Amino acid sequence: MADPVVAVVGAGPAGVRAAAALVAAGVRPVVIDEAMRAGGQIYRRQPEGFLRSYTDLYGSEAERARAVHDCFDALRDRLDYRPQTLAWTISDRRIFTSGPAGQHVLPFDALILCTGATDRIMPVRGWHWAGCYSLGGAQIALKAQACAIGRRTVFMGAGPLLYLVAAQYAKAGAHVAAVLDTSPVSASLAALPRLLAQPATLRVGMGLLRDLRRAGVPVHRGVTPMEIHGEPDHGVSGVSVRTSHGAILAIDCDAVAMGHHLRPETQLAELAGCAFAFDRMIGQWLPVRDADGRSSQPGVYLAGDGARILGAVAAEAAGELAALTTLDDRGHRVCETARQDAKRTIARARRFAEGLARAFPWPREQISRLDNATILCRCEAITVGDLRRSIAETETDEANRAKAFSRVGMGRCQGRYCGLAAAELISAAVGTPVEAVGRLRAAAPVKPIVIASGGRCER
């Protein structure tokens, strides 16, 4: 009988540690990753031939990044590693992938999904202008390509990534025009007891703020975004916000990086049939997961920020835990101490994440303030007014219905970037809780794939 197939999707901190734990138990996992090199988004590696040091690239996280990279490099001979490969759907316990060698179908016995996260976006008037990026996109430009997104960049939104990317830009010598944080100082103070669950992470955060101030970067807390100014030919030209004192602050810039913390990439879990539940604290639908990393689907395990945003440290622990649980469920003997250690790390991260949710709240109240001309869905150029009008005309109160009628979330990203804001808009317009609006159903492919990737008919 052939060896059972254990697959890991994603080679960020969770996927790498999951693979390592499997290899340590004598299993040869298949590791499927979209990127050219392992590391995920947070520890994304620069292309071969780029020579920046770990400290330059990852700052305070240099040692963690190096450890994850070294761990993966040491595993290479004992893995079936498939880089630059998109797992585009899951069906009947088979993973369908599209990669350099074309389409491939991988039946699996166990699957650990470590699919990571993308930015959570609250739209603002003018965010469709060229030069406006997500925080994650701005960070990738710097880490992977050593490019800044503009000559004068404003960072706007809330969450740890706001300060991290701004500080990385400042350190790399890019001009950071301002950091505009929508969360008030009072929220951070209220969150402090929970943030102390990970004192080292908190120290890193405070250090970023200190670095920014030393670099002379203006940091404003409690702002309300008004508009990203721009024009079709030249893109972004500035940002205006209302400060916590009620004054209008206008800042010239040619690029904006924006985001409100992160959202997990859950489509593969949904396509695999995993159950979801709404999490009130963060206002998002998450795949249901038990304390050991099992999803509701037998043989499908979830780890890292793709299941719940807990950060890179917890992702490493969750990856290891999911692998140990996989091994345990498949009859291997596993080290109980390692599982308990991982669970403790995750528990601390959960408390810290509760703190972050309080310190950097998702500004759902902003959705009602958006004027009708604001673009909501960038892929399809659907405005806030388009969706409001469609809701009113069709008496729609559900996310998929609103998509069917208005095209919101119907474009290339399939609602991954606008879906949360669209749900908030429906919720505000109809007057129901956002969980009652539901969520956009995941559909294959999770990202666009080219028709010819499946081959042609030979004739």
Next chain:
Amino acid sequence: MTAPASSDVIIIGGGIMGCSAAFFLRRRGLSVTLLESDLVGRQASGTNFGNVRRQGRPLYQLALANRAIAIWREIGMLLDCDVEYRQLGHMRVCYRTRPELAAAMEQYASDARHSDLDLEILSGNTLRARFPFLGKEVLAASFSPFCGHANPRLVSPAFARAAQRLGAVVHERCAVAETSKAGDDFLVVAADARQFRAPVLLISAGAWGDRFASAFGEPLPLSSRGPNMCVTEPLPYVLRPSIGVVTPNTEESVYIRQVERGNLVMGGSFYNPSYPDRFRVDVRPENSLSLWRQIQRLIPAVSRVGIIRTWSGIEGYLPDSAPVMGPSRTTSGLYYAFGFAGAGFQLGPGVGDAMAELIATGRTNIDLTPYRADRFGAA
């Protein structure tokens, strides 16, 4: 216990058949209650390809198709909603490997010459000049200039809203638990215990229609299938008509159209498994891959285009791929319009209109013989 809500007609099933019937019944002055288990137009009516195609149908069906096309041509004004009906033509093509199908298309054009289809048979340089993007394998085409395509997501809900504006009562998320006839009236009880009463009951419940028919002693051999659909990222708008491959081989039977927004909508090749009991259909990825391989034979230039979404729906099929349409043979006041075998979208408005006529006047000029519920033999 409150008294059942009463009306002239109860319609079970809010797809394109039920919604258009509700609209046309109201136009004839009958009071209507429409019950939909989920949301109107969400099943096959909302997930199909969007073809407004007459050619290729059995000749006996063309009278119904023509009744429908007349409504399609004024549908925007009729429903006060742009449902994206664009009369840009429909084209069937056949491949060089099946030259006999070119002859069959010519024969069909000749047979249907009195049915106002105005079919043009194209081949060789004429075909290449008009449609230069077609693959080398394409041998001949039958072009139907006065057909087109529309947005299936919009049509049934637009019929339902228009019916409501005329006074129809539409209950969404209202699953039916029980139907019975007591005296002259039908009593319909919803899963949430709401009750409805009417002397006429129309079953337009698509792939679920047989469940209601069998409750009245008319079991039907209805099965279900899921169409295999996908859509690309938007491209410049160049492809006006809807195009489909004629072939006896399911695998190579694919079709494509472009919406004004620019996306290419395509479907066909193998069907997906569907589970009406669970309101569930699985898009089998190997079916998507098969569709993508086949569509490159029809239009090779699509090969570098990105697919952004796949989907399916649940369609009801009877063994002869014709629907059940008309009065019940067991129960007076009971009518059927379901089982349209993946080809009901174009017919929909005509079916609603004809059923309204039949219910309101007792007759219709559409010959309903091919659609009788008892054509599969006695129960």
